Amino acid sequence: MATYEFRCPTDGVITLQLPLGEAPASITCPECTDSARRLFSIPQLRFGDPRARRLIAETTASASEPAVVSAPQGRRRTPRVRPSADPRTAMLPAP
Numbered sequence: 001m002a003t004y005e006f007r008c009p010t011d012g013v014i015t016l017q018l019p020l021g022e023a024p025a026s027i028t029c030p031e032c033t034d035s036a037r038r039l040f041s042i043p044q045l046r047f048g049d050p051r052a053r054r055l056i057a058e059t060t061a062s063a064s065e066p067a068v069v070s071a072p073q074g075r076r077r078t079p080r081v082r083p084s085a086d087p088r089t090a091m092l093p094a095p
């Protein structure tokens with residue numbers, strides 16, 4: 001069985017489950033009995049979550065084409081200067 005789509009000018013898209021290769025060029029709309037022409041569209045495939053697909057694609061690509069990076073990814077850290085409360089330790093290097 002395959003899902004076929006037909007478009008009725010009045011009621012919009014109608015989906016039908018029919019055996020493969022047995023979809024007619026047009027059907028009678030069950031709502032208004034007008035003629036609904038068959039639509040040619042992408043089969044109803046499920047590719048999953050787009051974020052998961054991108055992660056899988058990037059992981060697969062990194063096995064053979066690793067990206068060249070100049071620094072670790074993520075937030076750039078700036079050195080933080082701690083003001084010292086005690087003036088005697090202000091000149092010491094920060095831990």
Ligand SMILES: [Zn+2]
Nearest residue numbers: 008011029032
């Ligand atoms: Zn209709």
